[in-house]
Amino acid sequence: MGRxxxxxxxxxxxxxxxxxxxxxTGCGLLHVDMDAFFAAVELRxxxxxxxxxxxxxxxxxxxxxxxxxYPAREFGVRAAMPVAVARRLxxxxxxxxxxxxxxxxxxxxxxxxxxxxxxxVEPLSLDEAFLDVSGALxxxxxxxxxxxxxxxxxVRDEHGITCSVGVAGVKFVAKLASGMAKPDGVVVxxxxxxxxxxxxxxxxxxxxxxxxxxxxxxxxxxGTVAQIAATPPQRLRRAVGAAAAEHLHAxxxxxxxxxxxVDAPDKSIGAERTFDTDQRDPAVxxxxxxxxxxxxxASLRAKQLRGRTVSIKVRFADFKTITRxxxxxxxxxxxRVIHTTAVALLTEAVAGAEVRLIGxxxxxxxxxxxxxxxxxxxxxPRWREAEVAADVARSKFGSAAVRPAxxxxxxxxxxxxxxxxxxxxxxxxxxx
Numbered sequence: 001m002g003r004x005x006x007x008x009x010x011x012x013x014x015x016x017x018x019x020x021x022x023x024x025t026g027c028g029l030l031h032v033d034m035d036a037f038f039a040a041v042e043l044r045x046x047x048x049x050x051x052x053x054x055x056x057x058x059x060x061x062x063x064x065x066x067x068x069x070y071p072a073r074e075f076g077v078r079a080a081m082p083v084a085v086a087r088r089l090x091x092x093x094x095x096x097x098x099x100x101x102x103x104x105x106x107x108x109x110x111x112x113x114x115x116x117x118x119x120x121v122e123p124l125s126l127d128e129a130f131l132d133v134s135g136a137l138x139x140x141x142x143x144x145x146x147x148x149x150x151x152x153x154x155v156r157d158e159h160g161i162t163c164s165v166g167v168a169g170v171k172f173v174a175k176l177a178s179g180m181a182k183p184d185g186v187v188v189x190x191x192x193x194x195x196x197x198x199x200x201x202x203x204x205x206x207x208x209x210x211x212x213x214x215x216x217x218x219x220x221x222x223g224t225v226a227q228i229a230a231t232p233p234q235r236l237r238r239a240v241g242a243a244a245a246e247h248l249h250a251x252x253x254x255x256x257x258x259x260x261x262v263d264a265p266d267k268s269i270g271a272e273r274t275f276d277t278d279q280r281d282p283a284v285x286x287x288x289x290x291x292x293x294x295x296x297x298a299s300l301r302a303k304q305l306r307g308r309t310v311s312i313k314v315r316f317a318d319f320k321t322i323t324r325x326x327x328x329x330x331x332x333x334x335x336r337v338i339h340t341t342a343v344a345l346l347t348e349a350v351a352g353a354e355v356r357l358i359g360x361x362x363x364x365x366x367x368x369x370x371x372x373x374x375x376x377x378x379x380x381p382r383w384r385e386a387e388v389a390a391d392v393a394r395s396k397f398g399s400a401a402v403r404p405a406x407x408x409x410x411x412x413x414x415x416x417x418x419x420x421x422x423x424x425x426x427x428x429x430x431x432x
Contacts, residue, residue: 007180007187014177014197016145016186023190024144024167028134029260031166031174032114032151035183037127038067040161041106042096053093057083060276062356066098070183103127106159113154117147122260128178130171132260148186169194170256172207194254199226206251213240228252265365266303270313271295272359278317280354282347289342290335292360297335300362306331307362310341314350315357324349331366338362 007015014022034040038056043049053072057065065086068077075090086093107126114121117140120132133140133147140147148165155163162184166177169191177187177197189197202224203209203217216239222228228236229252236245250256271292279285289312300306311325324345332338342360 008200010200011180011187011197014187014189014193015181016149016188021145022188023192024188026169026191027144027167027188028132028137029168029171029174030131030133030144030148030151031168031171031178032129032131032148032155033164033166033175033178033182034110034127034155035162035164036067036069036073037161038098038103039069039072039096040067041103042099043069044160046096049094053077053090054096055083055086055090055093056096056098057086059095059097062274062276068093106161109159110155110163113151113158117151120260120262122262122264130174130260145186145188148188152184152186170254171258171260172251172256173197173254175207176201176205195229198252198254199224199229201225203228206248208244208247208251213244216240225252266305268361268363268365269296269299269303269305269307270311270359270361271299272313272357274315274357275355278354278356280352285346285350285355285358286343288358289346289360290339292358293335293339293342296360296362297333297338300333300365304367305365306333306367308364308366309362310338310345311361311363312342312345312349313357313359313361314346314355317354317356319356321357322349325363327364331364332362 013020016022039054042056043054050069051071053075054069055065055072055077056067057063061084063083065077065079065081065083067079068086072086072090072093075093077086077090077093083095103126107123110127111121111123111129114129114131118131118133118136120135122130124130131151133144136147137143142150144167148167151165152163155161164178164181164183165186166174166179166181166189167186168174168177168189173189173194177189181187198205203222204214205225206228209217217223217228217236220231220235220239222231228248231249233245233249236249239245240248273288273292275288279288308329308331309325309327311323313321313323315321326341326345328337328341338360346358
């Protein structure tokens with residue numbers, strides 16, 4: 001939803017300070033965004049590095065930057081940048097490997113703070129969320145700006161990290177404002193001044209304006225949000241299509257009808273892996289599919305979900321990317337079934353080509369408690385019981401406590417190929 005890097009010239013009046021708070025009447029929507037989240041979490045135990053450039057990233061040759069603190073960002077380092085590029089930009093940076101599991105733990109604590117203030121919380125990722133505080137103002141006897149400051153104080157005091165908050169009357173503007181408040185600040189956009197806030201901004205600030213859309217709009221001579229707002233929608237349609245034209249014209253005029261969506265249901269659950277070196281060995285690819293299937297199935301069971309469609313994603317050495325999918329009956333949350341289906345799809349789609357990335361995803365999700373058609377003689381229940389038992393063991397003793405033998409060091413090179421009967425699939429396979 002827009003790209004920004006600090007308050008533009010003339011927008012300082014929207015920043016909250018010790019001596020100034022803009023009018024927040026009617027500004028019931030907050031967007032809270034942690035500052036350099038992964039890096040900030042790591043620096044809690046390494047405060048001596050706080051003023052040095054710090055980059056959180058894996059060690060592999062194809063690893064990308066997970067997070068960079070603000071001193072590192074001054075050298076142009078950004079999340080998702082290849083580590084090799086980050087090292088060239090900032091050779092003296094301190095590189096820290098990610099601590100798996102830690103960020104989720106901190107995120108859950110932060111989200112709990114939000115939910116103490118209002119039940120209307122919409123997490124967007126581990127480190128950001130929308131809050132609708134309209135109904136909580138009277139109960140808490142506070143203004144939106146005061147609640148924003150309360151959130152910042154509690155996150156800092158209880159978790160040792162900082163966050164930035166945007167306060168506005170609509171979601172789109174609140175998210176823009178939080179980006180401009182970074183790091184560790186609050187920006188309030190009064191409802192009556194929404195257009196004054198938006199119109200000087202470049203068109204890239206609008207949600208949905210990527211590189212190609214920006215190029216199309218600039219060919220029409222449009223460079224600011226104000227110019228988008230003043231352009232008739234029919235003219236915009238010729239450049240970006242009808243749906244995008246209506247969407248951008250509404251945002252440019254400060255209209256955003258979306259409310260905070262609480263606990264939006266998952267549409268799919270997946271996992272993927274980029275190899276350090278391209279792989280063509282079927283045994284290696286099948287073993288990685290097993291690892292990913294285990295992760296996906298565990299996530300499904302943790303959320304009490306099952307899925308009807310298993311898909312794989314394959315990116316080749318030349319960056320060509322394909323997906324293949326197959327629908328099962330009944331839905332499943334069993335790694336054995338997901339893996340068997342994924343291997344079948346891989347065998348059909350890949351024949352000796354070098355693979356750069358591989359992924360597994362389960363879609364068509366339903367609640368695990370929903371009724372399903374039983375199949376006589378089906379072997380799945382026993383596999384599911386074993387995997388549920390493994391879930392319990394891992395929750396008590398750590399993620400490495402129970403794993404398939406083929407994923408253990410020195411385990412068999414190829415996972416077992418004999419598959420349980422999962423009730424039969426439709427056999428549908430297609431390109432997504």
